[in-house]
Amino acid sequence: MAEPLVLGIETSCDETGAAVVAGNRRVLAEALLSQLDAHRPYGGVVPEIAARAHLDHLDELVRRAMSEAGIGFDGLAGVAATGGPGLIGGVMVGVMTAKAIAAVHGLPFLAINHLEGHALSVRLVEDVAFPYLLLLVSGGHCQLLIVDGVGRYRRLGTTVDDAAGEAFDKSAKLLGLGYPGGPALEAAARGGDADRFALPRPMRGRAGCDFSFSGLKTAVRHAIEALPPGPVGARDQADLAASFQAAVADVLADRTANAIAAFRREHGEGRALVVAGGVAANRAIRARLMAVAEEAGMRFVAPPPRLCTDNAAMIGWAGVERLRLGLTSGLDFAPRPRWPLDRSVA
Ligand code: KG4
Ligand code: ZN
Numbered sequence: 001m002a003e004p005l006v007l008g009i010e011t012s013c014d015e016t017g018a019a020v021v022a023g024n025r026r027v028l029a030e031a032l033l034s035q036l037d038a039h040r041p042y043g044g045v046v047p048e049i050a051a052r053a054h055l056d057h058l059d060e061l062v063r064r065a066m067s068e069a070g071i072g073f074d075g076l077a078g079v080a081a082t083g084g085p086g087l088i089g090g091v092m093v094g095v096m097t098a099k100a101i102a103a104v105h106g107l108p109f110l111a112i113n114h115l116e117g118h119a120l121s122v123r124l125v126e127d128v129a130f131p132y133l134l135l136l137v138s139g140g141h142c143q144l145l146i147v148d149g150v151g152r153y154r155r156l157g158t159t160v161d162d163a164a165g166e167a168f169d170k171s172a173k174l175l176g177l178g179y180p181g182g183p184a185l186e187a188a189a190r191g192g193d194a195d196r197f198a199l200p201r202p203m204r205g206r207a208g209c210d211f212s213f214s215g216l217k218t219a220v221r222h223a224i225e226a227l228p229p230g231p232v233g234a235r236d237q238a239d240l241a242a243s244f245q246a247a248v249a250d251v252l253a254d255r256t257a258n259a260i261a262a263f264r265r266e267h268g269e270g271r272a273l274v275v276a277g278g279v280a281a282n283r284a285i286r287a288r289l290m291a292v293a294e295e296a297g298m299r300f301v302a303p304p305p306r307l308c309t310d311n312a313a314m315i316g317w318a319g320v321e322r323l324r325l326g327l328t329s330g331l332d333f334a335p336r337p338r339w340p341l342d343r344s345v346a
Helices: 036-042 047-069 088-105 114-124 164-174 181-189 214-225 234-267 283-295 313-324
Strands: 005-010 015-022 027-034 078-084 109-113 132-137 142-149 152-158 272-276 299-301
Touching: 005 047, 005 088, 005 313, 015 047, 015 313, 027 047, 027 313, 036 047, 047 088, 078 088, 078 114, 078 313, 088 109, 109 114, 109 313, 114 132, 114 142, 114 272, 114 313, 132 234, 142 234, 152 234, 164 181, 164 214, 164 234, 181 234, 181 283, 214 234, 234 283, 272 283, 283 299
Parallel strands: 005 078, 078 109, 132 272, 272 299
Antiparallel strands: 005 015, 015 027, 132 142, 142 152
């Protein structure tokens, strides 16, 4: 039987994306448009600008992805779009477009939880069996979850204030590194002295799997205020960026170690620790988590960086996984600004 092809659409934040993904893990085509330049003057994502940009570009990106894949809409087995959580204007654009294509061509529509897109992204590149332990670290979320299967998630912990990516973005802004902060801060940290600034490790050593990052961001601000006035110099930028990144890595490692202990009590050895979401693109953090996994006798798996940050291929892939199980959505699906993966913590 031919592998089913699914069109995936992502519009929940500041990336507009369309991709055609096959059941055998092939990404046939991918068109991604980052709105970085549109938001840069404001130092962050402006929801109204994002929604308008999705509206202006999505049709063309879908057309491009379909033509690159060399198929017509009737060659698809389904149409998947991020249905939330995210900036609601953008989510509406993606969902409306996907529903229209599905309705006109008589195809199943699949509303995908953006977090599920991240959670399953690893299975687009590797054979990772359920259940696995997942650290989902992005701009909007920081959670540890047990992934029992498609649509079956149990949250072990979450952030009580900022997400890890948010802390990267805010600290980068304080350091004068611009937007988007994560990649800029990682680049600045290269060659920096991670021991120069003694920054806190919020939650480290505590029981449980929750996170907190706002105190770390405040500590970065205080460290900057203690420097000579004026723009932060390159040396200080590098050292403070390295110190901040090391602190985040320490916290993620500590909380993940607790989650591993809980996961192993249930599932024993030999399973995988998966890390996904934009912050999982960070090399220092990947290396640190790999060490934690190895120490615990777990396999470590992370998608390649282009699949960690927001993209449409992961939404198409989640569509493939849902389609296989018959988990399609009605055309009356309403976009959701909030949509927890673990329904018991809604
Ligand atoms: O998954 P994502 O693209 O969007 C959300 O769903 O939030 O994650 C974006 C976040 C941003 O906060 C960005 O600064 C962060 O991921 N990020 C990074 C890196 N690349 C992206 N953080 C640290 N190091 C990176 N290399
Ligand atoms: Zn995301």
